[in-house]
Amino acid sequence: MPKNIYDIAKAAGVSIATVSRVFNDKGQVKKSTKEKVLTVADEMGYHPQVFAQGLARKKKNSIMMFVPIMSNYFFMEILGAIQDKLSSKNIELNILHVIAEGDAFEQVEYQLKRQWADGYIFVSIHFSKSQWKSFERFDVPISVIDDSSHRFDSVAVDNIEGSYLATKYFIEKGFKKIANLTAEPTAVPVMERLEGYRNALEDAGISFDKNLIKRGDDMSRDGFNEKSGYEGMKKILNIDPLPEACICASDIKAIGALKAMEDCGVRIPIISYDNLTISKYVGLSTVHQPMYEMGTRATESLLSRIESPKLAASKTIFKPELIIRSSSEV
Amino acid sequence: MPKNIYDIAKAAGVSIATVSRVFNDKGQVKKSTKEKVLTVADEMGYHPQVFAQGLARKKKNSIMMFVPIMSNYFFMEILGAIQDKLSSKNIELNILHVIAEGDAFEQVEYQLKRQWADGYIFVSIHFSKSQWKSFERFDVPISVIDDSSHRFDSVAVDNIEGSYLATKYFIEKGFKKIANLTAEPTAVPVMERLEGYRNALEDAGISFDKNLIKRGDDMSRDGFNEKSGYEGMKKILNIDPLPEACICASDIKAIGALKAMEDCGVRIPIISYDNLTISKYVGLSTVHQPMYEMGTRATESLLSRIESPKLAASKTIFKPELIIRSSSEV
DNA sequence: AACAATCTTGAAAGCGCTTCCTGAAATTAA
C-alpha cells in the first residue's frame, strides 16, 4: 500500500529524478510539471521516506538532543530555544531521553555510532574527561549545555557564582549559621554549587561546617526531587541549634523543603536554584539561569560547526542572577 | 573518516554479509569469526547506520511519540511507562515535540508521511474527527493517549467522572456556590472536565451558573499554566458574594490560584486535577489519573498492532481517583 | 570410506531516494 517514488513518477508521467527535484526544490522543473507531481503526490499521500533520504544524501537534516529529565521548565525553555532556532532552517529535532536507570554513556555512545543526526546537543548530562574524550573519535558536531568540556562547544552557567551570590545574601543579613540542602555529591553542578557556598563563607571568615550540609536519601534525578528536599530539610531542622538560613540546590528540592518546614512548624529563610516558572507562585527566592539564551547559543554553535567542522571549540559561561522573593525573608 | 560495513569486512577479512549477520545476530556465524568482527568493529568505532538499516529492512524498530508539552509529570510518567515497556524489546523511542505555535495536524501528518517509525503514540493531542480519519490513509499503527478516536487504539481517563467526583465532594460538604477555574474552552479534556462539574451540580439540583466559570487570559498550553490560574482566581475572588469553593482544571493552574488567594488574603477550598508529584508537597487536593498504566496500555496495544495490523481498535477508559489533601479543607 | 546432513560464508540483488551527467527542447542572440 505505501507508495514510493516510482509510483508517483509513473502516475505523473515523469521520471523519478523529476519527482525528487520537485520535493527538494532543487534543479529546474517546469512549473506545470511541478504542479502535476505535487498534485499526484498529495492525492496518493506521498512524501519521500526519511530513511531513504537520509541514506542518499549525506546530510540527515536533523539534530538530536540528549536529555536526562524532561519534567521541568529548565528543560522546556532550552527546548523552546532550540526549536525556535531550528524552525527557520528546516532542520528537525529529535529528542532522546537518556534513561536514568541505564548507563548514560552507553546510551549516548550508541546513538552517536549509529549516526542518527548531523549534530548532537547534550543537556545536563555529565561525563568524565575520558568519556568526553572518547566521543571525539566519532568526529561529529557536539554542543553541550550545562556541563563543560574543552573538547566541544559548551554553554553553562556559573554555578559557583550563583551559589556564592545566594550565600552572600544571607551573610550580609548577618547570618552565620547557614545550612546547605544539597543533592547527589558526584554530580558536577552539585559540587559547583557547594563550592560557591563554601567560597562565600570563607570570604566572610565563617568556617565551613560539614554538619550543616544535608541531603535526602532519594537520589533519583541526581537528588533533584521533592522527596529528597523534604527529607533533607527534616535533617536540617534537627540540627541543634537550628541554622539561621538555608541554601538549596534546586527549586524542586526547595518545594519539598518548604513542606518539611510547614510540617515541623518551623520556618527558616531559604534560597534555591533554577527559577522554574512555578517558583514565582510559590514565592521562592532563587538563582536564575538564562536558559533560553543557553539553548540559543548552543544551537548556534552546533549549526556553525555543522557548516565548518574545524572551528575551535567555544565555551560560553553565563552569569546567574539572584532573585529575591518571600522564601528568603524572615 | 566514518567507517562503513566494507571497511569492517575488509579489516576482518570477511564479507559484508558476515558483518551484517554478526550485528544482527541472525544466521549462523562461527564463534571465532564473530569475535573477530566484533573486535575489529569496536576498535574502529563502527556500528551499522540507522538510515541504511532502516532502508534495507522493512522495519525501523522504532516508535515515535508525539507530545505537545513535556514540562510535567503527567508526561514524564507516561514516558517512563513507554520506555519500560519498550526497553525489553529492543525498540527505540523517538520523541517529537509538537510545537504549540504551529499547526499540530500538519506537523504530525508530515512525520507520518515520511514513515519515521513502525508505529506512533499520540499523547494529549486533540484532533477533529475528520483529521483523525485522514490519518487512516497512512495505514500505520497508531495509539492515542488522553483523547479518543474510534479509529485507533486509545486509552484515556474519564475526565467527566473525575470532575464529577471533585464537585460532588464539595457538594456533600454542603457547598452550593462552587466556582470553576477552567482553561482553553475548545480543548477536549477541558470541555469534559467542565461537563463533569455541571453534571454533579445538576444531579444535586444546583443550577449551573456560568458566571462562576472563569479562566485566565494566558492560553499557552491550552491554558494549563500558572499565570492563567492566578488571573482566573483573581476573577473568582471578585465574584460577590464569594464562592464557597473552587474546582480547578489542573494542578499547575491551582498553584497560580493559591498564590492569588494568598495575595488577596482570601482562602477558599480548591480541588484541582492531575496529581503531579509536586501537588503532594503543596498540599493540593486533586484528581489522580493512572498515567503509568495508561502509558503501558497504549504501548502494549501499539506493539500488538504492529504485529497484527488488522486487529479491531481498542478503547480503554481508566477511572480517576479523588485525592484529598489540605487545599480542599477550610 | 562414502554419503548425507548441517554449518558457515560470499555474491549479488534490492531497499527508496539523490544527484551527476547527458541530451533534447525551448529560448535568445546574431
Add this chain to the structure above:
DNA sequence: TTAATTTCAGGAAGCGCTTTCAAGATTGTT
C-alpha cells in the same frame, strides 16, 4: 535562419545496509 544559451527532464550510479540463494567446508552416520 542558424548558432549559442538556457531550461528541463531522464538514465544510471551509488548511499550503507539486509537478505536470499547457493556453494563450499565441516561434521556425523553407517
